[in-house]
């Protein structure tokens with residue numbers, strides 16, 4: 001146990017672990033070994049969890065084989081796949097602190113300064129967004145939870161309005177099937193999942209068409225809300241995405257805000273990906289209109305270079321957070337006067353993830369974080385131009401507003417794309433993602449590493465083209 005008498009043991013363990021991990025970081029020469037579940041599964045299954053090893057060192061060696069050797073390294077310059085970032089050093093050090101102290105930031109009497117640190121960062125983020133004097137929020141486990149939380153508030157505000165205006169006595173649950181949410185086809189799947197968890201039913205999320213740059217059409221949102229009203233349904237909330245996961249496209253926040261205000265519909269902005277723009281020296285204006293939001297999702301573990309988890313949900317009116325407040329006699333009784341973050345959270349026991357962002361801001365400052373994200377966005381532009389100019393490739397979407405790049409191997413079908421992507425990962429030549437654009441598979445780069453250059457990306461593209469050509473040849477021969 002970490003306690004009064006274990007100071008030496010603690011130091012020895014932490015330095016053993018940090019030495020070993022730093023050696024790995026210094027020597028890892030590819031983002032992944034490409035191991036399969038079939039290869040790794042038996043070794044993990046063979047571990048007898050009821051029979052411990054003689055020492056921590058033995059256990060640490062064991063995870064070297066079971067986990068670290070074949071881990072996926074997001075810091076590697078040829079990791080170009082998903083929305084994972086290399087992590088800021090001050091944040092990693094802070095992670096050790098918060099794990100050791102093991103603060104739980106649910107009540108004042110379990111966190112003290114931790115609660116104040118979280119509250120300052122929430123206030124700082126609200127101010128960066130421009131949410132006004134009554135804003136508040138809370139850290140969450142991720143964008144999925146932030147979206148769920150925000151849409152819960154939208155749901156309960158809408159239900160309250162309906163009950164208030166209803167002439168006959170009604171119960172809240174009777175209103176739920178009539179509620180509708182609105183989002184573009186490119187919004188994150190957690191929106192639909194949240195609707196289901198919130199009891200709104202399968203058809204609750206209405207898809208609002210997007211333009212050819214993958215941004216929601218505000219006039220179509222306006223029409224969809226009208227149609228709902230006319231059908232006796234209750235428009236409860238619109239979700240604008242500030243950085244779609246696939247395209248990095250940003251819905252026109254300002255126009256959507258106007259539509260929402262005109263219809264008195266809750267305006268949620270999912271900025272899980274694009275939140276880094278809040279500190280960007282060059283690109284802040286892309287978030288123009290976010291200040292009108294009723295709620296905002298930010299994922300610091302994406303564009304703020306924080307270790308998982310670090311995310312928050314912010315609201316314009318702190319009173320709306322009452323929908324998740326519950327007073328438990330043992331924890332936060334009604335008469336308690338202390339600031340208790342549990343009053344605002346879906347979670348109870350909760351990590352002091354805020355400490356990581358705090359240490360990062362206090363060490364690097366916001367402008368440096370923003371510059372790092374700007375660099376990733378710039379690189380996406382460079383990669384797009386390279387692909388556009390090279391006849392082996394075709395771009396599958398216009399240049400991104402953030403840091404994704406969608407492209408295809410010229411003349412290749414879905415199977416070739418799938419196989420080429422797997423081939424480069426298995427060979428340790430790099431990692432890219434894939435998605436569907438207009439029904440066909442496209443390859444995707446998601447760039448979040450400020451140290452990656454076009455010189456790192458080009459060999460990965462060469463490898464894709466080489467595997468692609470080989471696979472197409474095999475396809476022709478067997479046809």
Ligand SMILES: *Cc1c(COP(=O)(O)O)cnc(C)c1O
Nearest residue numbers: 142143144188243245270272273
């Ligand atoms: C990643 C992402 C989410 C989900 O966030 P998690 O932290 O993975 O739960 C939600 N919305 C968007 C737009 C995202 O990119």
